[in-house]
Amino acid sequence: MDKTTATEATQLVQRHAQPGRSLLAILHAIQDEAGFVPPEAVAPLAQATNLSRAEVHGVITYYHHFRTQPAAPVTVQLCRAEACRSMGTEALAQHIEAHTGCRFDEPHGRAGAVGLESVYCLGQCALSPAMTINGTLHARVTPQKFDALLEAATAATVATNGMEETA
């Protein structure tokens, strides 16, 4: 679902904007289902929550968690905070950039690119460096471990896409 139509966005909002639910909770529900919050959802969200479109846009863009476009098929979130820095996360980040040919915190434009995102603390500070690949948490990550995990995640993504195409 790369491009969302206005009708799809309205239906998405209607499914999740139950009365009494906060805007933040609605946004979570939308992103959990669609993988991101489509810009087309802003207007129906404003209508459903009795807020201005500016307020809805403000909330979406304030929080790092919300995406306004789909994540890359393989997305890496690497912790760049103090505990992980003390255990070499910056050197690991350099390795990851060199290995994938992608840059951290830049839009993943080209096909097959890996999404690289900096995050600040995954709560694994005694087992640094920590990261997630497609949402799965890993601790004590070394360059070798990263390469193996990336390979496995890429293979799993290809397998899933293949199944979707044949289905």
Added chain:
Amino acid sequence: MTRLFVPRDSSALALGADALADAIVEEAARRGVQVELIRNGSRGLLWLEPLVEVETPAGRVGYANVESTDVASLFDAGFIEGKTHARHVGPVDDIPYLKKQQRLTFARIGITDPLSLDDYVAHGGIEGLKQALAMDGTAACDALIESGLRGRGGAAFPAGIKWRTVRAAQADQKYIVCNADEGDSGTFSDRLVMESDPFVLIEGMIIAGIVTGATVGHIYVRSEYPHSIATLEAAIGKARAAGWLGDSVLGSAHRFELFVAKGAGAYVCGEETALLESLEGKRGIVRAKPPLPALSGLFGKPTVINNVITLATVPIIFAKGAGFYKDFGMGRSRGTLPFQLAGNVKHGGLVELAFGVTLRELLYDFGGGTASGRPARAVQVGGPLGTYLPESQWDIPLDYEAYAAVGAVVGHGGLVVHDDTSNLAELAQYAMHFCALESCGKCTPCRIGSTRGVEVIGRIRNGDTSTKQIQLLRDLCDTMVSGSLCAMGGMTPYPVLSALDHFPEDFGLDTAPKAAAA
């Protein structure tokens, strides 16, 4: 049937505990060995994870850092009877790291199945709530004040006084809010409670509700903690089914409902007023105080907002009495603090001890020195807004007032160790960068000062070590400290200035340049 334990907390999962648990069950079935596998919480000895335990007549025997590929050899060696193996670490309760601790808040973690109410009750749970139900609310607030419990999120405000304020407030609705937005690097004690003993937090919040007259509670958990959220939601469901939550708490006349709310990756939402804004569904922008949240908090109603550890410590205080808790600690810092050994440390994990222990004891007697094996050089205490302490300060007792006396903060008890390859100027620049990323934007010194801070430290690191640049950095820090509403802008200068004062060589300076006398 032998009982085996494989932790289900996210640290163990991040090291492959799910695959390991499957491998053990499969291997047992293949060999026709009868086992009952329990997914316990973590003991907090995180460097040993995944730590598999086997129940034997001589107690629970541990096997550390177990991988799926070790499973066959463990069965061959007879680990079902607790026999020796390369991964064998002996009876877990006898491991000095654990044995030397004073576990009060964390009395149950790792021992029980986090989602078993029976386990919770069998290990002393729910006693505090029963005591609180039998007490008058005013007496309960007095007991909490008497215990000396102070806010464990970092601000260290006496919990009982906050509760008394909310209790005395007149309103048609009051709230209990748990701050579980544990965004500080180097801290994971909130996460351990939520994933390894969620019922203790639920019990603490129910007690807060019945004492203050609040009937609704919210736990605001950061989105980076999906395992905590899932565990809490499952635990709340069980507590509701058992009648702990709902219209009649344990059959009493008290009503209490509890909900989990998910954050969305904004560090500043760990600040209590920003958290309340976020919980209302808005941008997490800091509010001016007063009014205090105790009088005008969530949706403008009187609200107790406490950190996870504060609320999770309430049950043992009510179960064992204020005097019991108060007997731990020193000075005005009563009770225990769960210290979190993190970063470049050999034995990282949770160490709950009475206040008064020193960094040196924690770093060497518990932590075993650095993970890299190189000399330790600096320890950042209290999260990203805490100071970097050089070795000359490692013998100061960890106590709120003793730390404040040297301009440091105990905070949430997180310790991040850095070895002698660290560059404190780089870390200082990072502190400003993080503030620029995470500032909510309300106060100019924080929003703009942090970016200017990145720039001025960049110039110093590029060789402009003139007095003018150093003075500029100090003036900027002074403006941020004095001109910010909350700790984000107000305390970012702490790590920066401590790095500059104690590690001037990393900035290219010979000696610590002191600010010009005013």
